[in-house]
Amino acid sequence: MNISKSIFTFIIAVALSGCGSQNFQQMGSSVLSSTGIVTSSQADSFFSAGGMFAKAANSLSDEEEYYLGRGVSAVLLSRYKPFPNRQLQDYVSKVGSTVVAFSTRPEIFNGYHFMILDTDEVNAISAPGGFIFITKGFLKIIPDEESLAAVLAHEVGHVALSHGVQAISDSNLTQALTIIGKEAVSASVDGVGSELVGVFGDSIKDVADTLLTKGYSRSQEYNADAYAAEVLKLAGYNNAGLVTMLSALNGHEHGDSDSTGWFSTHPDPDSRISKVKGSVNKGTESLDGQEIRAARYRAAKRVLG
Amino acid sequence: MSLLLSYDSSEFGDYMKKLSRKKLSRIIFLCLIVQFSFLPDLFAANKILNVKVRTAKVRSTPKAWAPMLAVVKYGDSLQVVSKEAGWLKIALKNGSTGYLHESAVTTQRIVFASRNEGMPSFTNSSEVVLAGKGFNSEAERQLAQGDPSLNFHAVNFLEKQTISDAALAAFIKAGKLNQQG
Numbered sequence: 001m002n003i004s005k006s007i008f009t010f011i012i013a014v015a016l017s018g019c020g021s022q023n024f025q026q027m028g029s030s031v032l033s034s035t036g037i038v039t040s041s042q043a044d045s046f047f048s049a050g051g052m053f054a055k056a057a058n059s060l061s062d063e064e065e066y067y068l069g070r071g072v073s074a075v076l077l078s079r080y081k082p083f084p085n086r087q088l089q090d091y092v093s094k095v096g097s098t099v100v101a102f103s104t105r106p107e108i109f110n111g112y113h114f115m116i117l118d119t120d121e122v123n124a125i126s127a128p129g130g131f132i133f134i135t136k137g138f139l140k141i142i143p144d145e146e147s148l149a150a151v152l153a154h155e156v157g158h159v160a161l162s163h164g165v166q167a168i169s170d171s172n173l174t175q176a177l178t179i180i181g182k183e184a185v186s187a188s189v190d191g192v193g194s195e196l197v198g199v200f201g202d203s204i205k206d207v208a209d210t211l212l213t214k215g216y217s218r219s220q221e222y223n224a225d226a227y228a229a230e231v232l233k234l235a236g237y238n239n240a241g242l243v244t245m246l247s248a249l250n251g252h253e254h255g256d257s258d259s260t261g262w263f264s265t266h267p268d269p270d271s272r273i274s275k276v277k278g279s280v281n282k283g284t285e286s287l288d289g290q291e292i293r294a295a296r297y298r299a300a301k302r303v304l305g
Numbered sequence: 306m307s308l309l310l311s312y313d314s315s316e317f318g319d320y321m322k323k324l325s326r327k328k329l330s331r332i333i334f335l336c337l338i339v340q341f342s343f344l345p346d347l348f349a350a351n352k353i354l355n356v357k358v359r360t361a362k363v364r365s366t367p368k369a370w371a372p373m374l375a376v377v378k379y380g381d382s383l384q385v386v387s388k389e390a391g392w393l394k395i396a397l398k399n400g401s402t403g404y405l406h407e408s409a410v411t412t413q414r415i416v417f418a419s420r421n422e423g424m425p426s427f428t429n430s431s432e433v434v435l436a437g438k439g440f441n442s443e444a445e446r447q448l449a450q451g452d453p454s455l456n457f458h459a460v461n462f463l464e465k466q467t468i469s470d471a472a473l474a475a476f477i478k479a480g481k482l483n484q485q486g
Contacts, residue, residue: 061435063359063436074459082463101368102486107405113463196439200445236477289480
């Protein structure tokens with residue numbers, strides 16, 4: 001089957017599968033294969049791809065994403081303590097809030113919250129619902145505010161693009177939506193069944209596992225970098241800070257303590273630099289205010305020694 | 306589309322094969338128009354949208370730290386006057402207008418289960434948000450009971466880490482960042 005027929009067939013599949021019902025998809029698949037353009041197995045695979053567009057609409061609400069994020073954060077905070085310095089914490093929250101203000105998703109169920117984790121591991125993590133973490137170890141190797149803003153913008157990108165929610169396995173998500181659907185028609189509107197608590201816990205584990213061990217897909221990471229480059233520019237930062245940050249990661253000598261950190265969960269910094277360098281500022285001169293921002297970063301960071 | 310709903314697959318297959326490419330392209334185009342006409346249209350004026358976040362500030366200008374005019378809450382319905390680069394101009398109760406980012410709202414209806422007796426069943430869950438259902442505070446409470454290692458106490462502390470609009474405005478100004486929003 002040639003390319004134009006493939007595209008043509010896919011367009012039909014999307015158009016017909018939008019209603020989302022399985023029966024309609026089966027019917028559509030039969031209709032499509034009867035035209036002789038595709039075989040029945042090809043028709044089925046086109047419809048399962050087209051159906052994903054309908055599935056995205058039947059996903060978690062902002063409120064559910066928030067509770068999922070609280071659960072993932074509770075896992076994280078069972079392993080790491082907050083870094084106990086008010087000034088540095090406030091500074092990181094201010095840079096993060098600036099980046100959020102220029103993102104495509106500045107509003108989220110209960111607002112974005114940023115926290116420094118007291119560990120020498122190099123890592124930054126965002127949970128669904130806008131909970132964003134950066135380690136003391138990462139702050140130690142970041143050279144300036146532009147680079148810090150780049151890290152936080154990358155993490156906000158993961159939240160805005162719903163990468164965390166996508167980490168829930170298909171089976172857990174389907175199970176959750178089914179249970180919620182059943183609850184909607186039942187006479188009892190209060191109380192939560194153990195079945196739902198079970199799938200809630202499993203969904204949290206899916207996301208935490210992705211964030212801490214497996215990592216997002218390469219394309220999700222590249223997309224978050226591209227997102228960050230755009231948001232930094234809108235905010236008035238020199239978005240070459242993204243390259244500076246990735247270069248700092250490249251130059252960092254990492255030991256075994258990083259096995260669950262940034263290096264095991266992200267693509268190689270060199271590949272990310274090559275992907276993003278086309279969309280960042282190439283000028284060597286500083287943008288207006290860059291020196292001021294670098295100075296306030298150095299002042300805030302003094303507490304790290 | 307009704308042609309597709311009452312079909313006999315072999316007859317329809319014959320019909321499709323006889324169609325010229327041009328006619329078929331037109332049919333597909335119409336299908337897509339019908340398809341996409343059901344998608345949320347956040348660009349239409351006088352549209353009613355519903356608040357899907359816990360609370361949000363309606364502001365005097367389309368900027369995330371602009372002065373607050375009003376606070377809206379989860380489930381509130383708002384009338385959109387116009388849209389401008391991600392910001393919605395909405396009608397306020399006192400007759401004036403204010404700005405709210407589109408990420409705070411949804412075309413879906415927000416239904417609060419506890420306020421409804423005999424809640425109607427929704428066969429298409431993309432029409433509504435069932436507030437307080439699914440992953441919620443009660444599910445969290447039961448999860449925490451079953452696994453005391455989960456540190457929700459620290460999460461509550463994390464949620465207290467906030468920056469005021471005034472502090473954000475001052476930070477952006479002092480750092481010579483984009484003050485226009």
